[in-house]
């Protein structure tokens with residue numbers, strides 16, 4: 127089985143978010159970058175599927191040279207080779223059309239992504255890639271098993287899940303509990319250094335949006351503390367001050 | 372002004388509240404609002420009722436093949452409806468069905484697509500919207516550059532208002548190809564009758580501080596008295612104390628209720644990422660240094676096992 131895993135290179139979930147260049151650019155100063163947590167689930171499941179039934183895993187990122195350590199980490203976790211599409215992504219359509227172009231005739235059985243990126247939070251790239259390639263796209267996927275040429279999945283819906291089956295190839299946007307995040311071991315880290323990482327230039331240059339500017343939310347007011355022996359006061363505040371109950 | 376199509380979802384025969392917000396949002400943009408609804412489980416009168424929220428027309432794909440949310444089939448029909456109605460804007464609620472569907476529609480009709488939209492567009496120069504990014508930690512103002520636009524709106528982007536009136540319901544043929552139904556939904560498991568967490572106005576959420584699943588009775592009791600949904604932190608669902616769909620945060624459900632009550636949750640930044648668009652946050656934690664207090668509007672330092680039963684009684688008394 128041939129699997130493509132698309133990963134993002136995103137600020138660590140504990141990062142403080144700040145902007146520069148007149149609020150037009152993310153301030154990467156002092157920020158640690160990681161594989162997107164949902165993409166990490168997708169990668170972990172890909173590694174498990176490969177362990178079960180063989181095949182190969184390619185990881186792909188659309189980004190500048192600074193994302194290469196993140197791709198190397200994915201190689202250390204278990205991918206066989208990596209592709210970096212050398213472009214600063216502008217929006218989901220940009221990313222999706224580049225991914226679809228690379229995947230088009232490459233014969234992947236499964237294209238796994240995260241349910242969403244944690245920087246852009248679009249939740250859109252997988253659906254767009256599916257549509258451009260004319261294959262099913264399922265998201266958010268909680269479990270994924272392969273039975274012959276069929277993928278069996280559970281998809282999260284509000285308040286529950288639905289079970290579904292579809293023939294490969296397909297695109298899936300993954301989330302937990304599809305697999306446990308994998309930590310690279312020493313052997314993986316060593317071998318990742320020599321695995322191929324191919325850089326390709328973008329060819330589609332599509333986009334549907336342009337950035338005007340970023341903005342931070344207004345600062346939160348101070349917390350009102352209520353004594354544990356006086357819960358009636360809290361009820362009073364919620365009722366008459368916040369007016370929510 | 373443009374002609375706007377709104378994709379509305381229903382559950383158990385009722386239009387979802389988040390979809391009513393999408394209708395209100397479209398109405399707020401001005402112009403005529405047409406909606407499209409799917410399946411045979413939603414009644415004509417329920418659909419006519421969309422008029423009360425600002426829709427003038429409902430296209431009803433009254434076909435039981437659409438009772439289940441097959442992503443590709445929905446996308447084909449919605450794209451077809453946009454073309455036939457001459458709609459240049461599609462509005463829908465961010466949801467587990469809406470998002471994957473809208474991504475495909477955007478490619479089909481060559482539209483600019485923006486999800487997580489938090490406010491009405493600014494059309495004074497171009498067409499700009501504000502969207503939530505970095506999991507609620509920031510916003511981006513973006514311009515949609517294509518002729519057609521699709522907006523997937525975040526909860527609370529628009530306030531549902533009753534405007535009076537009924538909508539006319541027209542049958543709309545589901546034109547999806549058989550190949551669009553290649554995904555076979557074999558089973559649906561869904562909590563019924565419960566208040567769904569992503570849509571809830573009030574949420575009571577518990578963390579590892581509650582020690583074990585056997586102690587959730589008091590959380591459920593408080594939620595019941597308030598009419599709230601229940602949520603939890605990630606370790607709680609990882610340990611199977613609570614079902615996965617209750618897990619709130621960076622990697623779980625993002626909630627935007629009027630009130631979020633966090634009990635025995637430390638307030639790790641990944642948990643806060645799921646609650647930072649709540650209107651009011653109450654934190655109950657025995658540790659005065661718990662980071663959650665910094666993100667709270669109201670706080671009580673105390674033992675949950677003492678505070679929660681008292682709080683439940685006090686709310687009962689105040690009702």
Ligand SMILES: Cc1cc2nc3c(=O)[nH]c(=O)nc-3n(C[C@H](O)[C@H](O)[C@H](O)COP(=O)(O)OP(=O)(O)OC[C@H]3O[C@@H](n4cnc5c(N)ncnc54)[C@H](O)[C@@H]3O)c2cc1C
Nearest residue numbers: 578579580604605620621622635636637641642657658675
């Ligand atoms: C990439 C990534 C993604 C993550 N995503 C999520 C996510 O989506 N959601 C999420 O929740 N977490 C997430 N986490 C985990 C997160 O970092 C924290 O570990 C987690 O939120 C802690 O859960 P908790 O607050 O329930 O437990 P703890 O941190 O153990 O806190 C328990 C709290 O209960 C209090 N307490 C104990 N006893 C009592 C009592 N009797 N009465 C009152 N208070 C009491 C304690 O003072 C403490 O503050 C993620 C982590 C990573 C690395």
Ligand SMILES: Nc1ncnc2c1ncn2[C@@H]1O[C@H](COP(=O)(O)O)[C@@H](O)[C@H]1O
Nearest residue numbers: 132187188239240242243248249250251
């Ligand atoms: N720049 C990128 N490079 C590679 N994959 C990406 C990129 N951006 C998004 N993706 C993939 O698409 C998924 C959904 O992203 P989004 O639509 O931005 O929420 C992510 O979880 C990734 O798997």
